[in-house]
Amino acid sequence: MRERTKPRTDPIAEFFAELGRRGHEPLLAKAKGSARFDIAAGKRTERWRLTIDRGDLRVSRQNAGADCVLRVDRPTFERAVKGKLNLMAAALRGELTMVGDARLLVLLQRLFPRPSRRRR
Amino acid sequence: MNDGSVKILDGNTFVVSDARGDIEASLTDPTGLFSYDTRFLSKWVLTINGERMNPLSVDDLEYFESRFFLVPGTGTVYVDAKLSVIRRRAVGNGFHEDLTILNHADKAADLTVRLEAGCDFADLFEVKDALKKKGAYSTHVKNGKLVLAYARGTFARSTAISSSQRARVDKDGLTFKIRVGPHGKWRTQLAVVTEGLGAEESEREEPAKAQRRMRKGLERWIEQAPRLECDSEPLQATYRRSLVDLAALRFSPRIAGGRSLPAAGLPWFMTMFGRDSILTSLQALPFTSELAATTLRALGDWQGVGIDDFRDEDPGRILHEMRYGELTAFEERPHSPYYGSADATPLFVVLLDEYERWTGDRGLVRELEVEARAALNWIDEHADLQGTGYVWYERRNQKTGLENQCWKDSWDSISFRDGRIPGFPRATCELQGYAYDAKLRGARLARLVWKDPAFAERLEQDAAELKRRFNRDFWVEDGEYFALALDPDGAQVDALTSNNGHLLWSGIVDKSKAKTVAAHLLGPRLFSGWGVRTLAEGEGRYNPIGYHVGTIWPFDNSFVAWGLRRYGFKDEAAVIAAGILDAAEFFEGRLPEAFGGYDRSQTMYPVQYPTACSPQAWSTGAPLLFLRTMLGLEPQGENLVVDAALPSTIGHLELLDIPGRWGRVDAFGRGRVDVGRRA
Numbered sequence: 014m015r016e017r018t019k020p021r022t023d024p025i026a027e028f029f030a031e032l033g034r035r036g037h038e039p040l041l042a043k044a045k046g047s048a049r050f051d052i053a054a055g056k057r058t059e060r061w062r063l064t065i066d067r068g069d070l071r072v073s074r075q076n077a078g079a080d081c082v083l084r085v086d087r088p089t090f091e092r093a094v095k096g097k098l099n100l101m102a103a104a105l106r107g108e109l110t111m112v113g114d115a116r117l118l119v120l121l122q123r124l125f126p127r128p129s130r131r132r133r
Numbered sequence: 134m135n136d137g138s139v140k141i142l143d144g145n146t147f148v149v150s151d152a153r154g155d156i157e158a159s160l161t162d163p164t165g166l167f168s169y170d171t172r173f174l175s176k177w178v179l180t181i182n183g184e185r186m187n188p189l190s191v192d193d194l195e196y197f198e199s200r201f202f203l204v205p206g207t208g209t210v211y212v213d214a215k216l217s218v219i220r221r222r223a224v225g226n227g228f229h230e231d232l233t234i235l236n237h238a239d240k241a242a243d244l245t246v247r248l249e250a251g252c253d254f255a256d257l258f259e260v261k262d263a264l265k266k267k268g269a270y271s272t273h274v275k276n277g278k279l280v281l282a283y284a285r286g287t288f289a290r291s292t293a294i295s296s297s298q299r300a301r302v303d304k305d306g307l308t309f310k311i312r313v314g315p316h317g318k319w320r321t322q323l324a325v326v327t328e329g330l331g332a333e334e335s336e337r338e339e340p341a342k343a344q345r346r347m348r349k350g351l352e353r354w355i356e357q358a359p360r361l362e363c364d365s366e367p368l369q370a371t372y373r374r375s376l377v378d379l380a381a382l383r384f385s386p387r388i389a390g391g392r393s394l395p396a397a398g399l400p401w402f403m404t405m406f407g408r409d410s411i412l413t414s415l416q417a418l419p420f421t422s423e424l425a426a427t428t429l430r431a432l433g434d435w436q437g438v439g440i441d442d443f444r445d446e447d448p449g450r451i452l453h454e455m456r457y458g459e460l461t462a463f464e465e466r467p468h469s470p471y472y473g474s475a476d477a478t479p480l481f482v483v484l485l486d487e488y489e490r491w492t493g494d495r496g497l498v499r500e501l502e503v504e505a506r507a508a509l510n511w512i513d514e515h516a517d518l519q520g521t522g523y524v525w526y527e528r529r530n531q532k533t534g535l536e537n538q539c540w541k542d543s544w545d546s547i548s549f550r551d552g553r554i555p556g557f558p559r560a561t562c563e564l565q566g567y568a569y570d571a572k573l574r575g576a577r578l579a580r581l582v583w584k585d586p587a588f589a590e591r592l593e594q595d596a597a598e599l600k601r602r603f604n605r606d607f608w609v610e611d612g613e614y615f616a617l618a619l620d621p622d623g624a625q626v627d628a629l630t631s632n633n634g635h636l637l638w639s640g641i642v643d644k645s646k647a648k649t650v651a652a653h654l655l656g657p658r659l660f661s662g663w664g665v666r667t668l669a670e671g672e673g674r675y676n677p678i679g680y681h682v683g684t685i686w687p688f689d690n691s692f693v694a695w696g697l698r699r700y701g702f703k704d705e706a707a708v709i710a711a712g713i714l715d716a717a718e719f720f721e722g723r724l725p726e727a728f729g730g731y732d733r734s735q736t737m738y739p740v741q742y743p744t745a746c747s748p749q750a751w752s753t754g755a756p757l758l759f760l761r762t763m764l765g766l767e768p769q770g771e772n773l774v775v776d777a778a779l780p781s782t783i784g785h786l787e788l789l790d791i792p793g794r795w796g797r798v799d800a801f802g803r804g805r806v807d808v809g810r811r812a
Contacts, residue, residue: 105462107287127439
């Protein structure tokens, strides 16, 4: 997959916008807390903050404390939002770091698309 | 311990060494310091004036701590012990070792004490399969610390070795030039600390604090378990061993907030397993419900939500196995986590219901409603690969996925009488039993807790229909037992196996067929005198030391006995319990994963399967489930019913303070069942 330097649509912004539009995610019905995504793009860090209240999702660009923080660079996170990256494996490789509420981090994986289709 | 090695552990960190406390691992040999599936130390050899140690004795104080009493010299000639050496080792962030040297002579001793250290940073999978590394090693000495490191791209793991006494540190180890006075003593504390994964620096525990925590935890664990009083000393020893080993095998994934679930077994399986964690939690329910609650929560959190062929993930599927090593990190193995198990998902619902029956904790049933419904949905929507109303399996990850996604997961475990191996997909019989049981139990929870009677009714109808079909399609007419599986054409894979016992446990067997099934389980082809063989003698692939084709698995037998009991075969259940518990005596109360299927009259002792894991969680749980079965413990409403049928060899037995929704109650029984050898 060729990485475009200036994507016309930003898949990361689109990912968070979609979560905001979704409003409620039944798969996170028992989750409560906040997560911050610190996404490094060159020298800048983009921050997205997601709060989950019994499945209700709210997205902001607020740079505030959170129950868990995921740090990752932009190309890696782009792969994640496109369903081309397994977060757990990436964390084991050291490509992203996750700190804070470990259970919430596990549940957050439910928001990311899966990489492949069933072949049968 | 059976193979002469000494093992200590805390969660998924463990050390395996020889009786001297030394580690000299080869690539294929699971000795060393392991944490999160990575070896952090593969060489750790003590010499004094160039001489290796000779072991006098080993004291396995607790599962997390051991003490080695040593003298220098090889032991081939008479040892003149002017010096003695004590190594006291405890796990925690790696391990800590207290090294003490005592000089028994009237003269001072000038000594060169050397610890050679090295590490291959092997992934446990590499140790198991003897694979080569792809990254780069480095070693450096910094501030008196020896740091061994390995890196592959962003993947970095390291081991830091330091000492409380000044040492000369080089890239291969630590050297102490010391003088020990007459009748004097020298001591140093060595720390071997793992870095790169797991606890952050700030979250690390002081070693002394970690040991206090582990000791206290074990004391509380033993205290809170029911007390066993009985005439049979070996049974008491086995019970005590089981409790301690189960405590050792507890594993606290970081998502569980300090609570623990059972890992599968040492050395290969100190991790979260769907099937093993669920079945062990079921075995242990009458003794502790904590394992079940944590297992359900952790497996629920990791439940599959999408389609991922590499990981064999489907929505609603419960994971098979989680791993943290290099091969998983680089997706050379799918265990992040891997979902290729066809039984964990229905068993998840079975455990949730059984947990509620014992504890009355409806809160957890409510909390896991979404997951339990998704699991039930998986059975119908994702497991019925042939559209025939059965649970089938076929891996989508053809390279590193599991071929057999049932508990008998070795390549040749599923075969016809004549030894032929069927194609895929396969529908093994016990999976249908588990699915049936899951539907009925799901229906009970739907009515009781989720307040959805329509869903309950649908599940019950499905279950009844499944039972009807199953008793028709799997019943081997000319053998009068249930086929092991259906092949892709729907033909019966007709070998006679222990799986029949699991069918009794699930309740899917028609009453009219139960008697002949029980007769097979206790008959000479399946029952060896010690236990029920995985595969019956006389079948094409039968081999008394074949992993799933003739050996006897204590865990398997514990569920077989529970199944017999469910259909009212109390005496038969007691016979199996007696056989396995007799075998436990030969293993000092620690049942191995599996032992040979030789006839009891032929070998007189149970022959351990060569590379079996020990301790292994569901073997450790087997004596607990046998106690439940023999005492006939069954929650009924708010009460615990006791209906004992004990082997006469056990005599009087009391299990006191059994925890549950009733508070604590006692159960009593006296051995009356004659378990003399069956012809």
